[in-house]
Amino acid sequence: MKKSRQFILVILMLSMVFMYSSFVFANADSDIELKQSELKNINNKLKEIEKSKTKLKKNKNEILNKINGIEDNVKNLEGELNLINNNVEKLTVGIADTENILKDATVKLEDKKTLVNDRLRIMYKSGSVGYMEVLLGAESFSDLLTRMDMIQKIYEHDKNMISYMKEQKNLIIEKKNKLSDEKIKYQELINDRETKKIQLSTSLKKLNSTQIKLKKDYSALEEQEDNLLKDANEVTNIIKKLKLAKNYVGGKMAWPTPGYTRITSPFGYRIHPITHKKKLHTGIDIAIPYGEKIYAAQSGTIIYAGWFGGYGKAVMIDHGGGYVTLYGHNSKLLVKVGQKVKRGEAISKCGTTGASTGPHLHFEVRENGKYVNPLKWVVPY
Structure with missing residues (x-):
């Protein structure tokens, strides 16, 4: 009877130990599953961060390529502007030279007109008598013809000279107008290039701002990644310890x-x-x-x-x-x-x-x- 009671007592104690052990191991399994779930969530977040980093890298490269392209365009525009400005300077000098030539031609034309007008005025004052005196002063018929021819030649020369000088003046004016038109066209090109340069500079500022933001976002992701990796290591160590505790038999x-x-x-x-x-x-x-x-x-x-x-x-x-x-x-x-x-x-x-x-x-x-x-x-x- 006594041995029977002792046996029952031992059985009860073993049952209690078994129940306690089962409870401990059940808790251990639950804790391990909880931590493994936590680790899985951390790994999923790390994957999402890696995707975001990859996307940001792509965006950063695209922005960088755009920035490089705009900078190249700005350099090309500056080169074009230098060439155009050089041409404008040459045209400005050419226009100034042409204006000086025009002034000189105008003065000569006016002088010639004055000379002819003076001669005509004298002849007008002398009237036909003066003209007849020149002809009647001829000593022979041939001398008369010579004098008539000379008067005609003087008239034709004055007439042709004035026409030539007018023609030269018109050519000079035409050249000046052509140079001025070219200068206007070049100035329009300058304005166009300057406008494009301003537009490119505005785009460049926006891209640089975007690039700075992307760098900040990337740094923030790296910081999040570092923190998650630390958390992952901590959770992994906890899981390791929990598994050790679960398997503990001594x-x-x-x-x-x-x-x-x-x-x-x-x-x-x-x-x-x-x-x-x-x-x-x-x-x-x-x-x-x-x-x-x-x-x-x-x-x-x-x-x-x-x-x-x-x-x-x-x-x-x-x-x-x-x-x-x-x-x-x-x-x-x-x-x-x-x-x-x-x-x-x-x-x-x-x-x-x-x-x-x-x-x-x-x-x-x-x-x-x-x-x-x-x-x-x-x-x-």
Whole structure:
């Protein structure tokens, strides 16, 4: 009867352990799935960012090509403007020279007109007598003919000279007008090129502004990408630790620093690194980077959370049945006295507070107030 009761009791205890283990593993699976879903979302965001970056790169290249094209067009326009301005300068000089020639021709024509008019005026005043005197003064018939021919030639010469000078003046005026027309056409070309240059400059300013915005947008995407990559690494590490915790089979308690297993100082007597005296090391020291999270070895109630002498910032958890765990030298505490915590729940962050020579976790297990070797309860993983 007694053995039967003991057997039933053992069966009940095993059932409770199995149920607890199932609960722990179910929670672990749920946490892993949650983190994997979070990681998937991060990766999807990273893919979207990569697409956006590719699109921005394409836009940046298109804008750059347009800017280069406009700059080439501006250079070509400036070259054309230089040529046109040179031609305008030549035309201006040509027009000025032509105007001087025209002035000179006009003066000569007026002088010739004056000479002819004076001669005609004298002849008019002398009347036909003067003309007849020239003819009657002839000594012979042949001399008469000669004198008549001479008078006719003088008249024809004056007439032809005036006509020629008028013709030359008209040619000079025509040349001046032609040069002026060419200058106007060139000026129109200058105005056209200047207008195009202004339009291109306006387009260039807009493109440069767009280019600056694209660079800012690209930098913002890169910053988002960096942050997401950091998040992805953190979530990946958490998943790794959760999987390690799920597969953990050693010890009655969980390892408080998953992924960090190097014990720098074991349980037992040693020479204290600060006092240099032989003293019982009441726990184990685990090497862990500064700021890394530390997890509860077993479910329980927080009975202490604060500064604890040489332990620095410390946490103590009462697991019931006379068992208490202590976590020392923390940089930050994540729990408060009276708070209920579950096995594997983050309770603090690693530090080097108190009597410490560097970042590490001092982990203790106390059984009914006595220090026991933690490795009887936990297995590194």
